[in-house]
Each structure stands twice: as C-alpha cells, then as structure tokens.
Amino acid sequence: MKYKVAVLGATGMVGQKFIQLLENHPWFEISALMASERRVGKAYGDEVEWLISSDVPENVRDMEMLPMDPRNVDADIVFSALPADIAREVEPKFAQEGFAVASNASAFRMEEDVPLVIPEVNAEHLGLIDVQKRNRGWDGFIVTNPNCTTIMLVLTLKPLLDLGLAKVNVATMQALSGAGYPGVPSMSVIDNVLPFIRGEEDKVETEPLKLLGKFTGSGIDFASITVSASCHRVPVIDGHLEAVFAEFGGNIEVNDVIEAFRSFKPIEGLPTSPEEVIVVRDEPDRPQPRLDRDAGNGMSVVVGRVRKDGDSGIKYLVLGHNTVRGAAGASILNAELMVKEKLI
The missing domain is CATH 3.40.50.720 (NAD(P)-binding Rossmann-like Domain)
Incomplete structure (x- = not known):
C-alpha cells in the first residue's frame, strides 16, 4: 500500500x-x-x-x-x-x-x-x-x-564541522531554472552573467546556521560559523555551481577534507537517497553542470578542485542539480x- x-x-x-x-x-x-x-x-x-x-x-x-x-x-x-x-x-x-x-x-x-x-x-x-x-x-x-543553493553548500559543510570549520565564503553560479519559467529574459542572460539574485544571498548566509545548529528539545541553537555569499545567474539550464572558500581554526590538509567528503554517508533505506552524497572528482576541470548535474539521479552533489588556501583554508567547487536535489x-x-x- x-x-x-x-x-x-x-x-x-x-x-x-x-x-x-x-x-x-x-x-x-x-x-x-x-x-x-x-x-x-x-x-x-x-x-x-x-x-x-x-x-x-x-x-x-x-x-x-x-x-x-x-x-x-x-x-x-x-x-x-x-x-x-x-x-x-x-x-x-x-x-x-x-x-x-x-x-x-x-x-x-x-x-x-x-x-x-x-x-x-x-x-x-x-x-x-x-x-x-x-x-x-x-x-x-x-x-x-x-534554498537550492544552500543545500549544495551545506551538504559539503556538514562533514567539515568536525575539522574545525569557522568561516565560509561562497560565490555561486546559478542555473536559469532556479528562476522558474519563463524566468530570466533571454536578452538579459545570453552572452551575459547577472551579478544579483534578489533575496538569494540572505538565504545562503542564514539558512546554513539553522541547518548546522543543534536541536535543544525546544528549538535550534544556531551554528557559530559565519557565511558570506555572492550569488550570480549564469546561462546554464540546470545545475548550480559554487566556489567555496572554507576557513578553519587551525592548519588543515586537503587529504583530510577529501576523506571527510567521501566518508559522508547517506541515510539508508530511503528510495530517493543517492549511493554517494558527495562525489569527489579528481580531474582539474570538474565538476561541470552538463557533465555532473545528474550524478546520483540528481541527488548527489559533486565536488572538485579541492586545494589549499593558506595554512588554515581550503577552497573547492561544488555542483548540484537545483531542481532535483535543490x-x-x-x-x-x-x-x-x-x-x-x-x-x-
């Protein structure tokens, strides 16, 4: 039944x-x-x-x-x-x-x-x-x-909390389908990037603090990290791509971050759950919306270009299907x- x-x-x-x-x-x-x-x-x-x-x-x-x-x-x-x-x-x-x-x-x-x-x-x-x-x-x-952009970001931030995550800066490149239909006028976005999405940055900066907070039995104690976002609309149909710059409380290594991503497990027994929550790509030019948005039937997020950003920083790209996972x-x-x- x-x-x-x-x-x-x-x-x-x-x-x-x-x-x-x-x-x-x-x-x-x-x-x-x-x-x-x-x-x-x-x-x-x-x-x-x-x-x-x-x-x-x-x-x-x-x-x-x-x-x-x-x-x-x-x-x-x-x-x-x-x-x-x-x-x-x-x-x-x-x-x-x-x-x-x-x-x-x-x-x-x-x-x-x-x-x-x-x-x-x-x-x-x-x-x-x-x-x-x-x-x-x-x-x-x-x-x-x-929010669709928040989901992609937070799925990658959750496994980093235990590594001492303190601050996040993110620049997003968001697909047209996120604006609904008919959405953005073609003459506005073809051969162009729109550097403003109304209300989006506020959502990306506040929603992660609730998501990563602790349930107290009567409410949520918000996470103490800070998130700063700049959101942009690009001429892609589906798939939000985000450049993430994560700062930690001390020295951090790329291998530790990649291991945390790959160890992040799905919830078993849910039909829509992907086999891998975070797919890590090693190629220097991935993820890309056309190639990677359907990973895990659109329910996985794809991470690539994980690299050092000073002694206590890591930068990476994350991509997700905004109308499916998002x-x-x-x-x-x-x-x-x-x-x-x-x-x-």
Missing part, C-alpha cells in the same frame, strides 16, 4: 519536477494536483505547459486539478511547490487540518518551530514537529527544505525520512 500525496502548485517548474520524480515512486502515489483558481476543474495534461521532459506522465494526464483547499484533498502528504507569498497563506491551512506538508517554499524556513531539514545533515531537527504542533494547535505540521527531490527525501521515522 502506497501513501497518497498531493502537489500544491502543480503546474510550475518545481511542481512539474515533483510529478516527474513521483511517477514511479515505490512509496508514494499522486492522489491530487492543486493549482490556481483559473485551472481548477481542468485536466492537468490539457492545462499545463509541460517543460521538463517529452510528455506529461500518463498517471496525471487526465487528473482534474483541484482548488488549494484541504477540504477537497485525500492525501497523507502534501508537497508544496508554491511561491513564498502564496505558501505563507495556504500551507498553514493544510497543516491545521492534519496534513503533513513537505514544503519547498521559503515562507516558513526560518520560523523557530518549523524544521528546516536536509536528511543527511540534521534529521534530528524533525523533533521540532512536536514543538510546532503544540505551539500552533495544529493536527498536522510543516517541514521545509532549504528542490523537489529534497522535499521528497524529507517525506521519505518522515515515513521512516513514523512521523507520517
């Missing part, structure tokens, strides 16, 4: 990626698709502008789209691909009515009683679910995954973890 899942914001880029990733999922089956009022009552395949593969999956092609109202939905889990402003209004309605909401939206990520989770990094933060339900009087709950795949992995932990 599979868990029934619904998708909020089903027609957008991330909503489509949810549908693609859930098509043959061994634990989950789509029972409802929800979208804006103007699409309600229409067949998904007739209404969606499908962008991410050749055809709309057969299992949802004829599914009638529903309004974003919990009274109309038969599901165990609700995946949210909504914009932040709409998510802030809609997601609590589902949580209040007893649904488990796995959200890709930014609306509640930094709320004190809302888990912000990367399963391999901070699974214990799911303990906030009980705090949230008590605080808000909800029968259900909201669990969020981080968005829909992240929410699905969170939901799988919650099922495994019997929270759903």
Whole structure:
C-alpha cells in the first residue's frame, strides 16, 4: 500500500519536477494536483505547459486539478511547490487540518518551530514537529527544505564541522531554472552573467546556521560559523555551481577534507537517497553542470578542485542539480525520512 500525496502548485517548474520524480515512486502515489483558481476543474495534461521532459506522465494526464483547499484533498502528504507569498497563506491551512506538508517554499524556513531539514545533515531537527504542533494547535505540521543553493553548500559543510570549520565564503553560479519559467529574459542572460539574485544571498548566509545548529528539545541553537555569499545567474539550464572558500581554526590538509567528503554517508533505506552524497572528482576541470548535474539521479552533489588556501583554508567547487536535489527531490527525501521515522 502506497501513501497518497498531493502537489500544491502543480503546474510550475518545481511542481512539474515533483510529478516527474513521483511517477514511479515505490512509496508514494499522486492522489491530487492543486493549482490556481483559473485551472481548477481542468485536466492537468490539457492545462499545463509541460517543460521538463517529452510528455506529461500518463498517471496525471487526465487528473482534474483541484482548488488549494484541504477540504477537497485525500492525501497523507502534501508537497508544496508554491511561491513564498502564496505558501505563507495556504500551507498553514493544510497543516491545521492534519496534513503533513513537505514544503519547498521559503515562507516558513526560518520560523523557530518549523524544521528546516536536509536528511543527511540534521534529521534530528524533525523533533521540532512536536514543538510546532503544540505551539500552533495544529493536527498536522510543516517541514521545509532549504534554498537550492544552500543545500549544495551545506551538504559539503556538514562533514567539515568536525575539522574545525569557522568561516565560509561562497560565490555561486546559478542555473536559469532556479528562476522558474519563463524566468530570466533571454536578452538579459545570453552572452551575459547577472551579478544579483534578489533575496538569494540572505538565504545562503542564514539558512546554513539553522541547518548546522543543534536541536535543544525546544528549538535550534544556531551554528557559530559565519557565511558570506555572492550569488550570480549564469546561462546554464540546470545545475548550480559554487566556489567555496572554507576557513578553519587551525592548519588543515586537503587529504583530510577529501576523506571527510567521501566518508559522508547517506541515510539508508530511503528510495530517493543517492549511493554517494558527495562525489569527489579528481580531474582539474570538474565538476561541470552538463557533465555532473545528474550524478546520483540528481541527488548527489559533486565536488572538485579541492586545494589549499593558506595554512588554515581550503577552497573547492561544488555542483548540484537545483531542481532535483535543490528542490523537489529534497522535499521528497524529507517525506521519505518522515515515513521512516513514523512521523507520517
């Protein structure tokens, strides 16, 4: 027997990626698709502008789209691909009515009683679910995954904490799909790099501190490291590439960092989990978005060019698939973890 899942914001880029990733999922089956009022009552395949593969999956092609109202939905889990402003209004309605909401939206990520989770990094933060339900009087709950850029970065920072990580500087080269569809105008980005993404740097500088913090039983004590980010949009379809400069409390060696990356283990038993969380490439010109974004079915991050940066510094590149590991795949992995932990 599979868990029934619904998708909020089903027609957008991330909503489509949810549908693609859930098509043959061994634990989950789509029972409802929800979208804006103007699409309600229409067949998904007739209404969606499908962008991410050749055809709309057969299992949802004829599914009638529903309004974003919990009274109309038969599901165990609700995946949210909504914009932040709409998510802030809609997601609590589902949580209040007893649904488990796995959200890709930014609306509640930094709320004190809302888990912000990367399963391999901070699974214990799911303990906030009980705090949230008590605080808000909800029968259900909201669990969020981080910003797409944050996920790639933090997956590499977690194994470095035990080596004395103190400060991180990161410069990102972010794919166009991260801006949604139709996204960035072609005349703005072809033959160009856009040196500003509104709101992005703040997310990349603050979300890691919560993710790498400690669950106290009632909240999160944020990590004491500092993160400084500069974020840029580049003419790549999928795959965020980040140049990371990590400073440590004392002398650090490249081999120790590489060993920490390669020793970072996935959570066993989750269908979407990759065999390797961090793939380390030795070639001098890797990772590259076209070559490496699909590693681990898009759920691994790929690290390369690990090298010294003074006695107490290491610099490296990390790449991840922003709409898989950085968005829909992240929410699905969170939901799988919650099922495994019997929270759903």
